Amino acid sequence: MLARPALPSFDYVRANNPDEVVRLLQEHGAAAKLLMGGTDLFVRMRDGVIRPQIVVDVKHLPGMRAIEYDEGAGLTVGAAVTMNQLARHPQVQTHYPLLAEAANSVASYQVRNRATLGGNLCNASPAADTAPAVLVLEGRLVLHNPQGEREVAARDFFTGPGQTAMRENEFLKAVRLPPPPEGSAGKYLKLGRNKVGDLSIVGVAVFAFPDGTKPSGYVFRIGLASVAPVPLRAWEAEEVLATHSPGEETFALAAEKAMEAATPIDDVRASAAYRKVMVRALTRRGLERVWEALE
Ligand SMILES: Cc1cc2nc3c(=O)[nH]c(=O)nc-3n(C[C@H](O)[C@H](O)[C@H](O)COP(=O)(O)OP(=O)(O)OC[C@H]3O[C@@H](n4cnc5c(N)ncnc54)[C@H](O)[C@@H]3O)c2cc1C
Numbered sequence: 001m002l003a004r005p006a007l008p009s010f011d012y013v014r015a016n017n018p019d020e021v022v023r024l025l026q027e028h029g030a031a032a033k034l035l036m037g038g039t040d041l042f043v044r045m046r047d048g049v050i051r052p053q054i055v056v057d058v059k060h061l062p063g064m065r066a067i068e069y070d071e072g073a074g075l076t077v078g079a080a081v082t083m084n085q086l087a088r089h090p091q092v093q094t095h096y097p098l099l100a101e102a103a104n105s106v107a108s109y110q111v112r113n114r115a116t117l118g119g120n121l122c123n124a125s126p127a128a129d130t131a132p133a134v135l136v137l138e139g140r141l142v143l144h145n146p147q148g149e150r151e152v153a154a155r156d157f158f159t160g161p162g163q164t165a166m167r168e169n170e171f172l173k174a175v176r177l178p179p180p181p182e183g184s185a186g187k188y189l190k191l192g193r194n195k196v197g198d199l200s201i202v203g204v205a206v207f208a209f210p211d212g213t214k215p216s217g218y219v220f221r222i223g224l225a226s227v228a229p230v231p232l233r234a235w236e237a238e239e240v241l242a243t244h245s246p247g248e249e250t251f252a253l254a255a256e257k258a259m260e261a262a263t264p265i266d267d268v269r270a271s272a273a274y275r276k277v278m279v280r281a282l283t284r285r286g287l288e289r290v291w292e293a294l295e
Contacts, residue, residue, distance in 0.1 A: 010054060029168065032053070033054075036118055037115045037119050039115045059080035064118075077092075078174050080118060082113060083112035083130075086117055087104035099130070099137060102133035106129045117130055122172050124163055126227070136222065140152065140154065145170040149173070185294050186205065187206050202275050202279055204225075205221075205224075206220065208294055216241060216242055216250075220287065221238055227276070234258040251291070255279075262276050264279075
C-alpha cells in the first residue's frame with residue numbers, strides 16, 4: 001500500500017506514426033494503453049484500476065491536433081484536440097456552437113487544457129460531456145487499424161460503461177461532423193453538484209433545424225449523458241417532436257419520453273429518481289431554449 005497516491009511504473013513510448021501504434025497494440029494487447037491528455041488514464045492507473053506495462057502516447061501523430069472545416073465536408077477534429085482548443089476555435093464556435101459549449105462544460109480550465117475530445121469519447125464514461133453533442137450532431141469516429149481506416153457512427157460507438165465498438169488493434173484518429181443543417185440551433189445543459197469542475201449528474205444536448213419533410217416542420221435531436229450505461233439518443237422523444245407541432249404541450253410530452261428513455265443508477269452524485277426527473281426538466285428547458293433560437 002502506498003503512503004500517498006502515485007502512479008505505478010510503466011514504459012512510455014511516444015508513437016511517431018499510426019502503424020507503430022497498431023504494431024504496439026498487436027504486440028502488447030491489454031498490457032498497452034493509449035495516452036492523450038491522461039486525465040482519465042492516469043487517474044485510473046493511480047487508483048490501481050488498471051496497470052498497463054506500456055503507455056503509448058498518440059497525441060503527436062500527424063493530424064491528431066488539427067481542426068479542419070470545409071463547407072461541403074463539415075468538421076474534422078483530430079482525436080487529440082483539447083477541450084479548450086475546441087471551445088475557442090472560431091469555426092467551431094460559428095458552425096458548431098453546441099460542440100464548443102459541451103467542450104467548455106468539461107471539468108475546469110486547467111483540466112480542459114489537457115483533456116481531449118477523443119479521450120472523452122474513448123473513455124466511454126456514461127457522463128462524457130461531449131458525447132451527447134457528438135451524438136446529436138451525428139458525428140462519425142475515424143478509427144485507424146491494420147487494414148487502414150474505418151468510420152463508426154457515434155450512435156454505434158458506445159456499447160457499455162467504458163466499452164466501445166473499437167477493436168483491440170484500433171485507435172481513434174479523428175471525429176467527423178457533417179455540415180450543420182441550414183438554420184440549426186443547439187443547447188447543452190449540464191447539471192452537476194457544483195456549477196463548474198464536476199462530472200454531470202445529468203447532461204442533455206438538444207439540436208434542431210427546420211425540415212419540410214417532417215409533419216412538424218422540424219427535426220429535433222436529443223442526446224443524454226449520465227442517465228444510462230451509455231450516452232444515448234432519446235429516439236421516442238425525437239419522434240414526438242417530428243410529428244407534433246412545436247410548442248409547450250409537445251415539449252412537455254417529449255420531455256416525458258426523454259425521461260422514460262433514461263435508466264440511471266444511484267451513485268455518489270445523485271439518486272436514480274432525481275436523475276430521471278432532472279432529465280425531464282432539462283430536456284424541456286433545452287427544447288424551449290432551442291425553439292427560441294430557431295424562431
Ligand atoms: C478533475 C477531473 C474532472 C473531470 N471532469 C469531467 C467533466 O466535467 N466532464 C467529462 O466529460 N469528463 C471529465 N473528466 C474526465 C476527463 O477529463 C475527460 O474524459 C477527458 O476528455 C479525457 O481525455 P484525455 O485526453 O485526458 O484522455 P486520456 O486519459 O489520455 O485517455 C482516456 C481513455 O481513452 C484511451 N485512449 C486515449 N487515446 C486514445 C485513442 N487515440 N484511441 C483510442 N483510445 C484512446 C486511453 O487509453 C484511456 O482509456 C474529468 C477528469 C478529471 C481528472
